[in-house]
Amino acid sequence: MGTAVSKPLSAIVVGGGIGGVAAAVALEKVGAKVTVLEQASEISDVGAGVWITANGVKALEFLGAHDYVRETSNATQSQHYLGFDDGRRLIRTELGERGRRRYGAPSYLVHRADLLAALSDRLGNSPRVGSRVVSLEHTSSGATVTVESGERFSADLVIGADGLKSVVRQELFGIQVPHFSGQVAWRALVPFERIAGLGLEPDSQHCWFGDSRAVVAYPLRHDLIYNFVGFVPAHEVERESWLRSGDVDELRRSFSGACTQLNGIVNAIDEAFITGLYFREPLDKWTVKNVALLGDAAHPTLPTIGQGATMALEDAVSVAQHVSQTGRQSVSGALEDYASHRRDRTVDVLTTSRTNAEMMTLADPAAVAARDQRFRAMEASDPLGGELYGWLWSYDPVSQAV
């Protein structure tokens, strides 16, 4: 770990989501004075779960947020890939104690509000909410952002952690429309007792793969609630309804024909909301002078690898350590080094998320049979999932931050 900067650097973080708050905590930890500007009226996230794998947990440890997450979340024991229509088991990956030893940390099934609370708890300086950044200027000593009210904030460096539709990214590189994947995600939380009798393995993530659709589901808050994410082709959902809660009958139609366990979960859902799934092609540059992008603002990926938030946590550790090593002398150089250090890994994650999206929703029977056979063989030869994900989960974002 780098040494703390001697003369405090000032930093503005645009966006108080998981990436922005993590970046602020990390920068404070290396001695910077940080202001987080968040457009919403409070620091909060959608009511849904997020899987934080071992690589992300190592970042949480650095940020001082691991204990909170451990106390509020289910530690993952296993991950199951299953057939959509008959529930046939394709592979079970062991992620309990053996997984923890193999990957260097546990992984957790976390409520997003708990993850944000765990991070926010570590912040010295409270975020300024209701502060929507509308423009950015480079200055001789750093950068200045202007919020909707006209108020201006200047600092030695600015981190754009403002998500998929990042204003900071647009200010740096112009308008670039994200790619729509053609799929939407139905997201729901149900009381755990409604699915408790379905015989699902405790503390585990269950993923069902079907023709053009897939589901990822898991428990949260020590089995208080159960998280459902169902991926379906966008044409199965009325476009206009994306921004409001979806019609649950539509959800049920998309998942008709599911196996008994999955059907039991779908029937337990009373209300759900819809998220369109977007990604962007990798950016060559994430920085201009003393301004850098982080998290979804830099590299929005598909959720079919469960890594977007974790990549933002890794970015946060990396940017802070790069800045702390260089200090005020070369903020722009430190940000460029951070970006080039993080780029290949986030490109690999994006590529794998796209391959996974195809693999999870295969329709052609021959391709389905080949996939299933491959996974069944791997269960014996690779019970901890290292062949597929060792490169991802073993990574230590703290010791490999720079």
Ligand SMILES: Cc1cc2nc3c(=O)[nH]c(=O)nc-3n(C[C@H](O)[C@H](O)[C@H](O)COP(=O)(O)OP(=O)(O)OC[C@H]3O[C@@H](n4cnc5c(N)ncnc54)[C@H](O)[C@@H]3O)c2cc1C
């Ligand atoms: C269905 C689904 C499931 C997922 N599952 C997982 C998972 O299991 N594991 C995982 O690691 N990742 C997962 N992800 C990805 C993860 O949610 C994102 O990658 C992560 O939330 C990105 O965090 P962020 O802070 O970069 O961006 P965001 O969460 O988008 O936060 C951006 C913040 O910036 C604020 N903002 C935006 N514009 C401005 C502005 N102009 N001024 C001020 N503030 C602004 C926003 O209000 C917001 O608070 C999933 C995503 C989806 C859609």
